[in-house]
Amino acid sequence: MPIIQTQQLFKIYNEDTIPVYALRDLSLDFEEGEFTTIVGPSGSGKTTLLNMIGGLDTPTRGDVFIDGTNIASLRKGDLIDFRLRNIGFVFQSYNLIPVLTALENVSLIMELQNLDPKSTRERALQVLEEVGLADKLHSKPSELSGGQQQRVAVARALASRPKFVLADEPTANLDSKAAMNLLDIMAKLNEEESMTFIFSTHDQRVIERARRVVTLVDGALHEDLVKAK
Amino acid sequence: MNWILIFKLAWRNLWRNKRRTLITAGSILFAVILALLMDSMNIGSHEQIISNSLRFGTGYLQIQDTAYFETPSLDFAFDLDKRQEEALNQLLRHHAYAVPRVESFVLAAGESETRGALVIGIIPELENRMNGFQNFLTEGKILNNDDQMVMVGSGLAQRLSLSLHDTLVVIGQGYQGMQAAGKYPIKGIISHPMEFLDNQLIYLPFEEASWLFVMDGKASHWLIMADTDKSALRVQQEIEKLLEGTELQVLHWKDLQPDLVKALAFDAVSGRIMQFILYVVIAFGIFGTVLTMTLERQKEFAILVSLGMKRHILALQCFIETILISILGVGAGIVLGFPVLFYFNRNPIPLGEGLSDLVKEYGMEPFLPFSLAPTVFIFQGITMLILTLIITTYPVWRSLTFPVLENLRR
Ligand SMILES: Nc1ncnc2c1ncn2[C@@H]1O[C@H](COP(=O)(O)OP(=O)(O)O)[C@@H](O)[C@H]1O
Ligand SMILES: [Mg+2]
Numbered sequence: 001m002p003i004i005q006t007q008q009l010f011k012i013y014n015e016d017t018i019p020v021y022a023l024r025d026l027s028l029d030f031e032e033g034e035f036t037t038i039v040g041p042s043g044s045g046k047t048t049l050l051n052m053i054g055g056l057d058t059p060t061r062g063d064v065f066i067d068g069t070n071i072a073s074l075r076k077g078d079l080i081d082f083r084l085r086n087i088g089f090v091f092q093s094y095n096l097i098p099v100l101t102a103l104e105n106v107s108l109i110m111e112l113q114n115l116d117p118k119s120t121r122e123r124a125l126q127v128l129e130e131v132g133l134a135d136k137l138h139s140k141p142s143e144l145s146g147g148q149q150q151r152v153a154v155a156r157a158l159a160s161r162p163k164f165v166l167a168d169e170p171t172a173n174l175d176s177k178a179a180m181n182l183l184d185i186m187a188k189l190n191e192e193e194s195m196t197f198i199f200s201t202h203d204q205r206v207i208e209r210a211r212r213v214v215t216l217v218d219g220a221l222h223e224d225l226v227k228a229k
Numbered sequence: 230m231n232w233i234l235i236f237k238l239a240w241r242n243l244w245r246n247k248r249r250t251l252i253t254a255g256s257i258l259f260a261v262i263l264a265l266l267m268d269s270m271n272i273g274s275h276e277q278i279i280s281n282s283l284r285f286g287t288g289y290l291q292i293q294d295t296a297y298f299e300t301p302s303l304d305f306a307f308d309l310d311k312r313q314e315e316a317l318n319q320l321l322r323h324h325a326y327a328v329p330r331v332e333s334f335v336l337a338a339g340e341s342e343t344r345g346a347l348v349i350g351i352i353p354e355l356e357n358r359m360n361g362f363q364n365f366l367t368e369g370k371i372l373n374n375d376d377q378m379v380m381v382g383s384g385l386a387q388r389l390s391l392s393l394h395d396t397l398v399v400i401g402q403g404y405q406g407m408q409a410a411g412k413y414p415i416k417g418i419i420s421h422p423m424e425f426l427d428n429q430l431i432y433l434p435f436e437e438a439s440w441l442f443v444m445d446g447k448a449s450h451w452l453i454m455a456d457t458d459k460s461a462l463r464v465q466q467e468i469e470k471l472l473e474g475t476e477l478q479v480l481h482w483k484d485l486q487p488d489l490v491k492a493l494a495f496d497a498v499s500g501r502i503m504q505f506i507l508y509v510v511i512a513f514g515i516f517g518t519v520l521t522m523t524l525e526r527q528k529e530f531a532i533l534v535s536l537g538m539k540r541h542i543l544a545l546q547c548f549i550e551t552i553l554i555s556i557l558g559v560g561a562g563i564v565l566g567f568p569v570l571f572y573f574n575r576n577p578i579p580l581g582e583g584l585s586d587l588v589k590e591y592g593m594e595p596f597l598p599f600s601l602a603p604t605v606f607i608f609q610g611i612t613m614l615i616l617t618l619i620i621t622t623y624p625v626w627r628s629l630t631f632p633v634l635e636n637l638r639r
Pocket of ligand 1: 013020022040041046049
């Protein structure tokens with residue numbers, strides 16, 4: 001069974017006046033362990049799609065199934081809890097919690113899940129090591145570069161071993177060296193932890209690294225390309 | 230729920246903008262100290278007025294004939310029989326004591342002048358225990374129980390042009406219309422702190438007063454002094470039982486001086502209004518801080534909720550932040566305010582000349598007294614807490630309802 005399934009997904013803004021089709025009849029499956037990028041020009045619906053899959057936004061029509069659960073069936077509070085337990089998020093502008101250190105940011109999700117402090121700490125240390133920040137454990141976000149902050153954000157997203165990680169243009173704010181470094185780390189974690197990554201981008205070099213490329217144009221599926229290994 | 234995480238976030242958020250938090254807590258601190266001073270002075274002066282009026286006037290309780298309150302005439306004087314007096318003493322023992330009184334207005338005359346005056350028949354030892362009148366003696370000596378002499382207020386002495394050892398003549402009406410007249414040498418002159426009493430006061434030993442007014446040992450009323458108002462109320466209940474079926478009743482000082490109670494209540498309300506205004510000003514200050522603290526973090530709120538923090542946990546975190554600011558301010562205010570109040574409690578501020586004469590006329594001592602009563606502190610604490618609770622509704626409401634997506638896009 002696919003880990004994520006969208007069925008005839010529509011998102012229409014201003015339906016009563018001048019409708020804007022942000023998503024148009026989108027049916028997509030994503031399997032466990034994928035390393036997939038969503039591409040398309042600005043305004044093509046990448047963010048909207050990721051928000052639907054992440055349970056942050058609700059479709060106008062159609063359904064999103066995560067691991068068999070129709071997320072529209074969840075009540076608001078349960079949906080938040082569902083996100084906490086199943087979905088990792090990486091945002092374009094890092095969005096770390098400024099008052100917490102790198103280690104605390106990475107521990108945050110596990111602490112919200114009430115995991116025991118010892119294994120939380122061990123796991124957070126491990127993941128920060130994997131993203132190459134073992135020497136920045138106690139730095140606050142303001143003391144880290146953009147690339148380092150985004151690596152903390154990736155570490156935060158997957159430390160609690162969610163079913164998949166969604167990243168909306170994670171490299172958009174990074175210079176190309178930091179962007180490639182982040183991609184390397186994501187690819188490595190995809191291999192080593194078999195973590196599913198779905199990220200959007202319009203950076204050609206980033207697209208080349210993905211194993212599946214889903215292209216959107218005007219909210220509709222334009223191309224779904226799976227590269228041979 | 231991870232309380233450690235919530236408190237950590239709340240505490241760190243407080244210190245994100247150190248200056249703002251300190252200024253806010255500081256404004257609470259000053260408000261609390263100011264309110265403490267106002268309240269302490271207010272309650273302090275009330276305590277003083279009440280204490281004076283109890284010690285020099287009514288006592289905590291009075292046993293009187295049921296008709297005496299309406300018509301304070303010697304005709305309603307009474308004797309406690311042996312059994313009643315014993316029961317009374319039994320009942321009072323540690324917390325209170327009873328003082329018999331004869332009180333009546335007379336005409337007092339010196340060599341050439343005559344004035345209305347108040348004769349109070351006292352048992353000097355008990356009177357002294359009650360109000361320390363011995364301390365106000367300026368000339369001569371204190372009365373003994375078997376003296377046939379008087380002590381007078383310095384104001385009265387002056388008005389009648391009398392000095393120590395001169396003879397005072399009193400003429401009045403005794404028990405059941407009998408003639409009461411006497412001639413007494415002045416044994417002592419006291420400068421009574423309550424000016425209206427000082428101008429008309431004549432102390433006689435109880436026995437002598439009873440003889441003068443032909444009362445055969447009867448008292449016009451009995452005062453009961455207690456150590457606190459609370460024990461007075463308890464004693465009152467027991468005395469009520471004791472007096473059941475007699476012509477006598479026991480009245481509380483609040484019944485005896487309804488005007489005083491009303492005046493104090495009015496004064497207390499005006500004090501509270503001043504404090505209320507002060508607190509409203511402070512509350513707006515806190516609200517401003519809390520408002521910016523909430524609105525400037527909408528994106529962060531959105532991230533936390535996206536990541537999986539439930540809204541009510543976010544609300545709790547905001548609640549704790551606001552309460553912490555308030556506790557910081559109130560705590561510091563009380564900690565710093567206490568020594569200030571303590572100092573003024575021990576060293577009351579003396580009033581300037583003009584003001585001092587004025588308050589003396591109202592029977593008050595010429596000092597600004599400060600109370601250290603726990604209610605002073607508890608009231609400020611609770612008021613601040615309630616205000617803070619009202620203020621927290623904003624960040625709590627906001628974190629429960631803000632739109633996630635819009636704020637994520639910021
Ligand atoms: N809240 C909104 N109200 C109206 N239109 C919106 C809103 N959010 C997104 N859109 C529109 O939906 C389309 C897709 O937007 P988006 O998903 O952000 O594209 P991308 O992330 O690919 O740049 C755009 O045309 C955008 O203008
Ligand atoms: Mg976008």
